[in-house]
Amino acid sequence: MVMQRTFVMIKPDGVKRGLIGEIISRFEKRGLKIVSLKMVKMSRDIAEKLYDEHKGKSFFEELVNYVTSGPVVCMVIEGDDVVQVIRRMIGNTDPKEAPPGTIRGDYALSKSENVIHASDSIEKAQREMSLFFDKSDL
Numbered sequence: 082m083v084m085q086r087t088f089v090m091i092k093p094d095g096v097k098r099g100l101i102g103e104i105i106s107r108f109e110k111r112g113l114k115i116v117s118l119k120m121v122k123m124s125r126d127i128a129e130k131l132y133d134e135h136k137g138k139s140f141f142e143e144l145v146n147y148v149t150s151g152p153v154v155c156m157v158i159e160g161d162d163v164v165q166v167i168r169r170m171i172g173n174t175d176p177k178e179a180p181p182g183t184i185r186g187d188y189a190l191s192k193s194e195n196v197i198h199a200s201d202s203i204e205k206a207q208r209e210m211s212l213f214f215d216k217s218d219l
């Protein structure tokens with residue numbers, strides 16, 4: 082048993098398309114615990130920090146514009162081996178490769194607008210959580 086916490090964000094397309102309840106419900110039904118939750122309109126500054134690793138890539142500007150285009154729903158989720166469990170529940174970045182039954186496999190419409198983000202390591206989870214939540218929320 083390896084209890085972990087991860088950071089998950091429903092992206093603007095997921096919020097606009099009314100998928101918040103469906104997505105949170107999948108995590109709850111899987112027995113994962115929602116530790117903290119909030120809807121925010123992200124600033125460009127935070128978006129650039131969140132996607133720091135993609136700075137300089139061709140899609141960086143498009144990515145920052147997209148994640149700041151409307152509200153997102155941020156959450157911290159706890160569970161056994163939760164970083165890997167949630168990455169598997171989300172599916173591949175490109176919805177063409179995401180298996181049916183995964184969140185992106187079922188709902189994502191394109192590689193850039195792909196409904197949801199989740200941290201891919203414990204270290205990233207810590208960093209991303211701290212961009213959106215105060216210590217006292219966690």
Ligand SMILES: Nc1ncnc2c1ncn2[C@@H]1O[C@H](COP(=O)(O)OP(=O)(O)OP(=O)(O)O)[C@@H](O)[C@H]1O
Nearest residue numbers: 135140144173174192193194195197198199200201
């Ligand atoms: N080739 C691309 N064209 C357009 N957008 C892209 C492309 N590759 C990645 N993105 C966007 O950047 C995000 C981050 O890319 P990354 O490779 O880290 O994928 P990911 O880890 O599956 O996604 P996320 O970090 O959002 O969970 C993707 O979710 C997508 O929104």
